[in-house]
Amino acid sequence: MSIPAQAIYTTITGRTVVLQTVPVDPYDFLRGYYQVLNYDISRKDNLSKLPGWNKFELESSGKLSTQNQTDIYVILTAPETTENLDISKAWKPIDVSAKQPQNLPDNQIAIQGKFNGWTVKYGLETYYMPEDKREDINQDIQTAQTTVNLEGKIPFVVEVKVSSQGQAVPISLWVRDRNYKF
Numbered sequence: 001m002s003i004p005a006q007a008i009y010t011t012i013t014g015r016t017v018v019l020q021t022v023p024v025d026p027y028d029f030l031r032g033y034y035q036v037l038n039y040d041i042s043r044k045d046n047l048s049k050l051p052g053w054n055k056f057e058l059e060s061s062g063k064l065s066t067q068n069q070t071d072i073y074v075i076l077t078a079p080e081t082t083e084n085l086d087i088s089k090a091w092k093p094i095d096v097s098a099k100q101p102q103n104l105p106d107n108q109i110a111i112q113g114k115f116n117g118w119t120v121k122y123g124l125e126t127y128y129m130p131e132d133k134r135e136d137i138n139q140d141i142q143t144a145q146t147t148v149n150l151e152g153k154i155p156f157v158v159e160v161k162v163s164s165q166g167q168a169v170p171i172s173l174w175v176r177d178r179n180y181k182f
Contacts, residue, residue: 010169014161015109017076017168019124020090021156033134035127035141035173037158041074041093041111042120050074052096059098060115072120073097073110073166090157100166112166124160124170127182140175147176 020040040046047053052075060070074096079089094108095101101110113120129137144156155176160168173180 006163006167007169010163010167011161011171014163014167014169016171017109017111017160017162018079018090018174019158019160021158033129033131035129035137037125037127038119039122039124039158040090041076042113042122042125044115044118044120047072047074047093047096047120050093050096056096056098069114069116071098072113072115073100074113074120075101075104075108075110078107109162110166111160111162111168122168124158124168127158127170127173127180129180133180137173137175137180140178144176 022038022040056072060072074093076091077094078091091109097110100112104110111122113122141156147155155174157174158170159172159174159179160170162168170182172182
């Protein structure tokens with residue numbers, strides 16, 4: 001019961017953040033159609049370029065070997081313009097930490113994930129598609145993957161709410177100019 005309560009709390013009180021995605025489209029006969037989402041902030045090669053990476057590796061090295069994963073906080077900064085949710089403007093990672101950051105400026109937030117040595121999972125990786133919208137969503141995603149906006153990003157992002165503790169809850173999937181609610 002605490003997991004749904006945390007998700008509801010995060011949805012109500014959390015800040016809206018837009019994350020850049022990279023999709024994969026599997027089919028699971030037991031679950032139906034779904035989209036596996038991977039984020040720019042999920043990849044070790046992207047995170048290892050950030051200022052806090054070396055310190056994170058030192059602080060988490062013992063934890064990773066004993067538990068197979070460790071907490072990581074990725075600090076994101078808002079795009080310059082946040083008027084009228086511009087879906088092409090994903091929040092940018094600027095730092096990482098093994099501990100939850102305190103007293104971040106208003107234009108920053110920390111999102112918590114689990115690092116397994118290669119990638120980070122945020123609990124935002126699966127989007128189950130309603131059967132009646134599956135074909136439309138897949139067509140939009142296919143078109144979006146062949147389209148690049150002016151900043152070189154695919155217009156395929158996920159809108160999430162992030163609590164002050166770093167937990168994230170997906171709100172909607174944006175593909176080009178269409179919004180699909182979770």
